[in-house]
Amino acid sequence: MVDFLFYILVIIFEFINNSANFWLPVVLVYVFWKVWIAYIQADWISKLKWILLEVRLPKEVFKTPMAMELVLNGLQQPSSGNKLDQYWKGRVPDWFSFEIVSVEGSIRVYIRCLSKYKNIIEAHVYSQYPEAIISEASDYTENMPWDNKSEISLWGSEFALTQPDPYPIKTYVDYGMDKGYVDEKQRIETMAPTLEFLGSMGKGEQTWIQILVRATRGEGWKAEGKELIKKLMHRDDKDDDKAVTTRLTKGETDVINAIERSISKPAFEVGIRGLYFAEKGKFNPANITALLSTFKQYSSHNMNGFKPGYGLTVLDYPWDDFRDIRKKTILKSLFDSYRLRAYFYEPYKRKPFVLNVEELATIFHFPSGVAETPTLARVDSKRSEPPANLPF
Template identity: 40%
Template sequence: MAVFSWIVNLILQSAFIWIPILFGIIFWFSYRAYQREKFIKEKLEFALLEINIPKDVFKSPQAMEMAIDVLYYLGGGAMTWQERFWFGAVLYPSSLEIVSIEGSVYFFIRTSTKLAPAVKSAIYSQYPNAEVNEVDDYTKYVPDYNKYHADWSLNGLDYKLSKDVFFPIKTYVDYGLDAAVGKLEEYEKIDPLSTVIEFLGTIGPGEQAWIQYVIQPDAWSTWRTKAEAYIEKLISRTQGGSDDEEDKSFGRQLTSGEKDQIKAIERSLSKHAFECVIRTIYLARNENINKATKGYLKSSLFLPFNSLYLNSIRKNNETSYDWVWEDITGMRYPILKKRFFNDYVARAGFNEPFWKYFNFIWYKRRPQVILTSEELATLFHIPGRVSESSAVERIEAKKSEAPINLPV
């Protein structure tokens, strides 16, 4: 008891020190959250762009990578410390989306209205026969989810990386698509996105599947230091240059897997990187629910991009619970579904309200996901003729010519 009394007295006697500090911290974070929300409401407006796929595409996903790089160069907003921490300026988030509505597949980019013209120009410069049009948000044609909409069922997921973020996923370069243009026939190419498109084409009547990648430029790049340290560690083992006496691997040759790791990580270091939130939504009328589709989104959607020696994308949160005791009353389940739906519609993930940092009651904390422009272009690009799926409607020719002064 004496120790307890001493601790209580110490806390009370030092209150004049820690209470002002505590309230100062609370005020600072609250002020920043207020300024950030004010900036977002007053300065940020968004446009949803639909990409109509041309009939013949003979370019590798590198063309889309160059278009995605525009979102990095122009994703400014928080240009100085003063603008970011005092005036609430934020980086401009964008969203890359592949959507299946009853088996018809669509490609969308949602970005700031300030960036939309540059994004259009970037796509036209790489795909002159494509069409890019501003369209209504497809999510507004689905009833706002709540448990009283008994005719609709919803299943949502978000995803994380299985290893440290500096390990890249398997990209189009690993599939040889960067060197295949002009060298291989279409039937000889392997495009990992084709598997995803074929799956989305199987979505039946009364069903919808939405895939979303919310991105913003990686402002801190702390992963690069870790990546360089990892490469140095692997190389030092072959040279005996480490001080770790317990490591008996010095002087050995790098394995083929380690060589591939170094090559892939070094390639990532040369690319622009984005913070990313990956989520999917499966919607279906109760009479059309397909459990196989739900299972595919949960465990198989990203298999073509996963690698045992590099990185993998796997499930993080889901709109269900593994154990009965996690939702004994059944109240959390519909709330979780509604929050997933609202987050998808809002393209949430960055610059969220301050109270959301305490949402661990509903979500497991979402780990950081970093993807380079090469990885994003692998996950989201205009498919060539290697993907012959009828689910993707292709246009014969675009209705109007792109401006002649666009960069190529």
């Protein structure tokens, strides 16, 4: 038996050796191409100039998340240049980072972008929220002295979708937030649970939530949605639409209508991650559950929702991680990628999911006064323009 296995190995080795002239050049070209693309993209990214904008929200926001949807529409920047730009200069599509941060219960809202987009962001935000105040801020992540040897505890996770991209999450439209109300107190605020959790951070605790976005390229996600609709309708191109519709249940019809509405709007590729820090003796395990539940209100049993992705949730048992080697590696990756706002490119490349502007505006918008979290930074008074006849 041993001789037979040895004979088989010899044949395999001889085959690989004799055919190397055919497959080895292909493999080397493929490896070189991958290394080249990673190198030029890293060089391009290293030369980008970033700024961090803090947004202080108006004390009273009466607009629905549709206002944020209009802001996001203005940030659709899908171009990555021509082929020369991509494969010689390493140009990549631009991306943005929307961040909600709680430092000991004090909540701040940030937008990290390339410096060239500062005026564009200000114009779009002020057009919908004229009472907001936008100012450049220092990077708060630089004030966190965490590493695997520090006494500061860290827990973190990224998020993924529970279903394929075309299935939409529960949006502000589904909650009826797109409609006006006679009584402001009757309004529903989807971000209220998130803000209440962030506002509950105590002394020595911090929670960072990051939503990274870049415009989708191509129509592949829409084509996937159309194929899904055809599958849910149990039809082929020969079927009559009217005949198929009569066979659908109300639940199936609702799902199909939601998918059709979803793929009709512009979309972004998205990555979400959350980090929880606590000083020695302050770590509260209940905040792990609370952080993972931050996006639960957007889930629906027959459509889409959020679940934990890359992070410490993959380590279920002690034997999954010898001497905490994997834990330390994961935490360092989460911390470094958060600080660098990295998600779409090497060395912290992840697989993004797709959210349209309605879905993205649902999970990130400027909350109304219904969200009465006292530690959320808001503008204390309204800004007013000087009189037109003011003498100079």
